[in-house]
Amino acid sequence: MKKSLEIIMDIGEQMMISGAEISRVEESIQHLGRAFGAKRTDAFIITSNMEVSLHDENDASYTQTRRVLNIGTDIEKLHRLNDLIRKICAKNISEEEIKARIEEIKCGTVYSFSVIMLAYGLISGAFALFFGGGVIESVCSFIIGIILSLIVKATERASLNKIFAKFFCSFAATLLAFFCLKLGIVSSVDHIIIGNIMLLIPGVGLTVAIRDLFAGDNLSGALRSIEVVLFAIAIAGGYFLSAGIMGGIAI
Numbered sequence: 001m002k003k004s005l006e007i008i009m010d011i012g013e014q015m016m017i018s019g020a021e022i023s024r025v026e027e028s029i030q031h032l033g034r035a036f037g038a039k040r041t042d043a044f045i046i047t048s049n050m051e052v053s054l055h056d057e058n059d060a061s062y063t064q065t066r067r068v069l070n071i072g073t074d075i076e077k078l079h080r081l082n083d084l085i086r087k088i089c090a091k092n093i094s095e096e097e098i099k100a101r102i103e104e105i106k107c108g109t110v111y112s113f114s115v116i117m118l119a120y121g122l123i124s125g126a127f128a129l130f131f132g133g134g135v136i137e138s139v140c141s142f143i144i145g146i147i148l149s150l151i152v153k154a155t156e157r158a159s160l161n162k163i164f165a166k167f168f169c170s171f172a173a174t175l176l177a178f179f180c181l182k183l184g185i186v187s188s189v190d191h192i193i194i195g196n197i198m199l200l201i202p203g204v205g206l207t208v209a210i211r212d213l214f215a216g217d218n219l220s221g222a223l224r225s226i227e228v229v230l231f232a233i234a235i236a237g238g239y240f241l242s243a244g245i246m247g248g249i250a251i
Contacts, residue, residue, distance in 0.1 A: 003095065004036035005054050005062050010102050012043075012050055013066055015081050019073035021208050022046070023215040028085050035089045047071065047223045073204045080105045113153065120149035124195040133191030140186055141195035144176045148196055162227075163234045169200055170238025178246035197239065202231045 008029055015025045026043045033041025033054055040055040048071075053063040084101050087093045093101070111119075124145030125138045133141070151172050155165035173196040177189040186192065206228045213221035 001036070001038070001054055001056050001060075001062050004032075004038070005052065005064050007095070007098055007102070008032045008036070008052060008054075009050065009064050009066050010106075011081060011085065012045070012052065013068055014102065014106055015078060016045070016047075016050070016068045017071055018075070018078040018081065019071065019204060019208060020078055020081075021211045021215065022217040022220040023212070025050075028082075031089050032085060035091065046220050047227070077105055077108075080108075113149075117146050117149045120152075120199060121145040124148070124199055126195075127198045128191045128195030131191050131194050133195070137186055137188070137191045138195075140177070140180045141192045144173055144180075144192065144196050145199065147176060148173050148199060163230050166200055166231050167234040167238040170197060170235040171242045172238075173197065173200075174239045174242035175246065178242065182246070193239065197235060200231075200235050202228050205231070 011032065012025050012029050015028060020028075022045050025045055029043045029045075029052055030041050036054070037056070038054040039057050039059075042053040042055075044051040048068055049065065050068055051063070051065045053061055055061045084093075084098070084105070088098060121142040122145075125142035128138045128141035129135075148169060151169055152165075155168060160168070174189075174193055177192040177196070180186050180192065181189045205224060209221050209224035209228055211221075212218075212224060215221075
């Protein structure tokens with residue numbers, strides 16, 4: 001049962017890191033507990049902590065608590081974890097295979113960083129056009145988006161606080177947009193800034209927070225909501241500081 005609990009904690013942790021809502025994680029843990037033969041499974045989960053207890057047929061209980069950090073969004077990883085859970089519940093996979101699959105999912109990358117860079121550029125350029133910018137503004141936004149992906153990667157490697165990382169990325173993106181204005185490449189930075197700030201807005205986090213609240217996980221929903229608000233304040237703060245330094249508020 002101890003080995004089963006360790007597997008359950010590993011899967012639950014990876015689900016949380018991938019951005020799964022609390023109700024989904026708890027439901028998955030319940031299914032896994034039954035699949036491993038537990039008489040009863042108790043799970044208490046919030047955004048940064050997991051506590052799971054398994055009770056066997058002899059009324060012995062096994063409990064493990066785990067701190068969960070670096071929560072993000074990875075839908076592909078979440079899909080693979082769900083597929084693994086279904087195989088475990090169907091008892092179509094051995095314990096050794098389960099551990100190997102967990103490590104594969106944990107360490108696997110779906111897209112190369114070059115593809116991620118291109119996606120950043122295309123998304124920011126498309127948003128610049130969507131909000132009324134011209135071709136030049138879109139091209140500038142595309143280039144800044146690629147640079148922004150490098151900055152985001154650097155903040156992740158430096159393990160910066162997420163709130164400060166949002167602030168710094170917003171500051172850098174706005175500063176680069178104003179440099180385009182100072183160089184005479186564009187006549188307005190509004191659409192360039194909007195296009196790049198859209199990359200930083202925690203839309204998925206807000207969606208998950210609302211889903212947690214509707215699912216009755218009020219504590220986790222409130223914590224996620226507060227986190228989203230702090231991210232938004234950090235993004236706005238980075239913009240206003242950069243715009244103030246460069247001598248103008250664009251938006």
